[in-house]
Amino acid sequence: MNGIAWNGVSAGYGATTIIEEIDLTVAPGERIGVLGRNGAGKTTMLSAMTGGAQILKGTVRAGDRDLSNLPPWARSRAGIGVVPQTRDIFRSLTVRENLMAGGGTAADMADAFALFPRLKERLGNLGADLSGGEQQMLSIARALMNRPTFLLLDEPLEGLSPLVSQDVMAAIRKLVSDRNLGCVLVEQHVGTVLDFCDRVLVLQRGRVVFSGTSDALRTRPDVLESAIGLSGVSG
Numbered sequence: 561m562n563g564i565a566w567n568g569v570s571a572g573y574g575a576t577t578i579i580e581e582i583d584l585t586v587a588p589g590e591r592i593g594v595l596g597r598n599g600a601g602k603t604t605m606l607s608a609m610t611g612g613a614q615i616l617k618g619t620v621r622a623g624d625r626d627l628s629n630l631p632p633w634a635r636s637r638a639g640i641g642v643v644p645q646t647r648d649i650f651r652s653l654t655v656r657e658n659l660m661a662g663g664g665t666a667a668d669m670a671d672a673f674a675l676f677p678r679l680k681e682r683l684g685n686l687g688a689d690l691s692g693g694e695q696q697m698l699s700i701a702r703a704l705m706n707r708p709t710f711l712l713l714d715e716p717l718e719g720l721s722p723l724v725s726q727d728v729m730a731a732i733r734k735l736v737s738d739r740n741l742g743c744v745l746v747e748q749h750v751g752t753v754l755d756f757c758d759r760v761l762v763l764q765r766g767r768v769v770f771s772g773t774s775d776a777l778r779t780r781p782d783v784l785e786s787a788i789g790l791s792g793v794s795g
């Protein structure tokens with residue numbers, strides 16, 4: 561399978577353009593980070609791929625396939641799994657029901673439990689009764705039920721304690737490497753992104769102001785400060 565790609569994508573909501581001329585190709589197994597201040601357009605960039613934002617110019621593709629005008633369910637069939645910022649689990653369904661809702665098999669569920677043993681212990685609990693970390697694990701596990709080739713993660717560590725964040729990142733690392741998933745990670749914690757990702761895109765007011773390796777970004781205090789608001793990178 562070839563990569564997924566944003567080709568010259570401008571996108572937004574209604575008549576409002578939020579992101580402009582975004583170019584990015586993600587190969588299987590590649591880990592890409594997206595950084596930027598609040599409101600820079602990171603979520604909109606992912607949504608342009610998954611159908612939540614309207615594409616005004618350019619195309620989004622999976623391999624040879626143009627996904628730009630397909631509905632979200634058809635894009636999911638193209639092998640793209642999404643862990644949205646809102647962790648859209650079903651609060652009134654149990655963990656088991658949440659996992660089966662997307663049409664996964666018992667084998668997929670066993671894989672999810674191997675990755676997140678905590679979910680197996682909470683199998684009969686309602687989504688609403690899970691901790692923030694458990695809800696995030698469930699959200700990631702749900703995205704895996706259709707065996708995606710690419711995973712788009714929107715701030716998966718938001719609201720989690722440092723210890724739980726470490727666990728979730730360890731699971732993401734294992735998953736990406738075991739399955740050779742291509743991964744786009746939107747995350748506020750710059751150290752986590754630089755550690756995990758091969759390449760990083762930095763957005764400022766909807767445009768790419770840096771695209772390069774994590775190591776290259778570490779040597780760009782100007783970008784870190786102006787586009788992310790950091791005076792240095794902590795671990």
Ligand SMILES: Nc1ncnc2c1ncn2[C@@H]1O[C@H](COP(=O)(O)OP(=O)(O)OP(=O)(O)O)[C@@H](O)[C@H]1O
Nearest residue numbers: 573576578596597598599600601602603604605645
């Ligand atoms: N559904 C929507 N309808 C209209 N405007 C929206 C919608 N979603 C986001 N926006 C606007 O698009 C801009 C970019 O938002 P987006 O969520 O893409 O940024 P972000 O970089 O992900 O921010 P954050 O880090 O705060 O999550 C913001 O000004 C926001 O108000």
